[in-house]
Amino acid sequence: MNHLSTWRLLAALGLALLSVSCAKEQPLVVKAATVPVAQPTAATGPVQAPGRFADNPIVYFVIPDRFENGNPANDGSYGRKREAAPKDDVGTFHGGDLKGITNKLREGWFKQLGVSAIWITAPYEQIHGWVVGGNKEFKHYAYHGYYALDFTVLDKSMGTPDELREMVDTAHAQGIRILFDVVMNHPGYLDIQTAQDLKLKVLWPNAQNAKLADYHGYIDYNNFEFGQWWGRDWVRAGLPGYIDGGRDDLKMQLAYLPDFRTESSEAVKLPPFLRQKADTRAVELPNTTVRGYLVKWLTDWVREYGIDGFRADTVKHVEPAAWAELKTAASAALIDWKARNPTKKIDDEPFWMVGEYWGQGPERSALHQSGFDALLNFEFQKEGQQFAKPEALFSRYSKLLSGQPGYSTLSYLSSHDTELFNRNKLEDGGAALMLAPGGVQIYYGDETRRPAGHSPNSDPQQATRSDMNWASIDQALLAHWRKLGSFRSRHVALARGVHQQIGDTPYVFSRIDATTGDRVVIAMNATGEQDIAVTGVFADGERLRDAYSGQAAEVRQGRVKLNAQRWVLLERAPRN
Numbered sequence: 001m002n003h004l005s006t007w008r009l010l011a012a013l014g015l016a017l018l019s020v021s022c023a024k025e026q027p028l029v030v031k032a033a034t035v036p037v038a039q040p041t042a043a044t045g046p047v048q049a050p051g052r053f054a055d056n057p058i059v060y061f062v063i064p065d066r067f068e069n070g071n072p073a074n075d076g077s078y079g080r081k082r083e084a085a086p087k088d089d090v091g092t093f094h095g096g097d098l099k100g101i102t103n104k105l106r107e108g109w110f111k112q113l114g115v116s117a118i119w120i121t122a123p124y125e126q127i128h129g130w131v132v133g134g135n136k137e138f139k140h141y142a143y144h145g146y147y148a149l150d151f152t153v154l155d156k157s158m159g160t161p162d163e164l165r166e167m168v169d170t171a172h173a174q175g176i177r178i179l180f181d182v183v184m185n186h187p188g189y190l191d192i193q194t195a196q197d198l199k200l201k202v203l204w205p206n207a208q209n210a211k212l213a214d215y216h217g218y219i220d221y222n223n224f225e226f227g228q229w230w231g232r233d234w235v236r237a238g239l240p241g242y243i244d245g246g247r248d249d250l251k252m253q254l255a256y257l258p259d260f261r262t263e264s265s266e267a268v269k270l271p272p273f274l275r276q277k278a279d280t281r282a283v284e285l286p287n288t289t290v291r292g293y294l295v296k297w298l299t300d301w302v303r304e305y306g307i308d309g310f311r312a313d314t315v316k317h318v319e320p321a322a323w324a325e326l327k328t329a330a331s332a333a334l335i336d337w338k339a340r341n342p343t344k345k346i347d348d349e350p351f352w353m354v355g356e357y358w359g360q361g362p363e364r365s366a367l368h369q370s371g372f373d374a375l376l377n378f379e380f381q382k383e384g385q386q387f388a389k390p391e392a393l394f395s396r397y398s399k400l401l402s403g404q405p406g407y408s409t410l411s412y413l414s415s416h417d418t419e420l421f422n423r424n425k426l427e428d429g430g431a432a433l434m435l436a437p438g439g440v441q442i443y444y445g446d447e448t449r450r451p452a453g454h455s456p457n458s459d460p461q462q463a464t465r466s467d468m469n470w471a472s473i474d475q476a477l478l479a480h481w482r483k484l485g486s487f488r489s490r491h492v493a494l495a496r497g498v499h500q501q502i503g504d505t506p507y508v509f510s511r512i513d514a515t516t517g518d519r520v521v522i523a524m525n526a527t528g529e530q531d532i533a534v535t536g537v538f539a540d541g542e543r544l545r546d547a548y549s550g551q552a553a554e555v556r557q558g559r560v561k562l563n564a565q566r567w568v569l570l571e572r573a574p575r576n
Ligand SMILES: [Ca+2]
Pocket: 069, 070, 071, 072, 073, 074, 075, 095, 096, 097, 157
């Protein structure tokens, strides 16, 4: 070691530290000291540098109910029913659950895509029945987790505490984090089934016979018994005894949902229905506000199971101070869990939180000061016309994100709240997404060409949440996404590196991460014999590999020759 200069030694130490902070399953294949500078050098650098999770998040978003049914015994919990016709069945619970995700983890589904975190919609207890969907078009159940009833227990359709623990532990053993979707803005509506189950006397006789057309006629909206539900202290609901929703983003009743009074400084008692509910784990807390209860309930999942992060819903509609408080409490809870579970934790990375702020682009926001490590990027999916040659997009994102630790974006092609990306353009789309600077989010089925479901005229987003197409997977498309995802998971340079265009026809670019020395060269829409310039990135004599085709090539006079299969993903080849 004495032949190394001090700064070379530091560079080697830096890489060693990096390998400790990386996922268990992704050991760095570094066998020699490296020189992390942007200039080419005969001494080769790291073969792979995944980066810290926060610097290179690859998030797979799944609606468990629509993914895989691992335990048919929990189907139909709380008396939930399917509907015979697809157009009627679009808003029911379809049977998927946490056990299904565990099964797919064991099959390696996520690992093969390079995924480093799974975001699941909220698995805690939802309203039991259905509300009127769209313009009386379908029975709308809470299969998506956005109509919470009891934040302290699992929804029986999702699974048992043991099944949740098994899922989290299985993910962690593969170096994959689990992110919960959390909603602090609102609980669910009061549907007829839940009102019956909670014995709330707000229904007219024979309410169990309610149909889409006459549903609201069975509910007595003038009845003060509504006070036995969440109650005035907890929500703005415009019901007898409650205060009305406000006119601004923070206090409005989004889609007429009851709005939590998260801004209130008044201590509250448990809501009346939770004082009576037999299986709740909610208990009275001294001197605690609505916000305080919600933060406790949500962060208990972190403290008990080691949930690694949150995807926060409707960020626009809750005060930033509440999000900051949630982040602080969740961070402490995760540290606590890791201290008690040293053999189960992936590493000591901190709690991570991404927010959904409607309309947000990839730019830095004031919300990054309120606990958010990243915000969902609503812009990316609209840039499809650029995806064959996304130079403008990539250079802009790289300028926003390279050398900016602690701030990221999460770009996606498709989402459950906007639309599915064009199903005929998922090759170009997948490449653009998986090669984009910043964090990325794969929506389940973008890698398999999952077809859209039935689209109600008055609620077309339902079509984005169809069942995972296990029986009709597009294998060629899946192989494409797996190559790209695996490549991305090895290279923090893609997410954080400085972007530089090298060629126009074919389109070739490099990314170099100054911190780790990680570097890649990419060609898009380059098919057949290619002679690709890598000057300034890789040195003559270095052995490279095209991770897309599997071909190896040596750098000669600043170039590599290979037979390209439309996409070229150049990285340093492992040494033997
Ligand atoms: Ca099930």
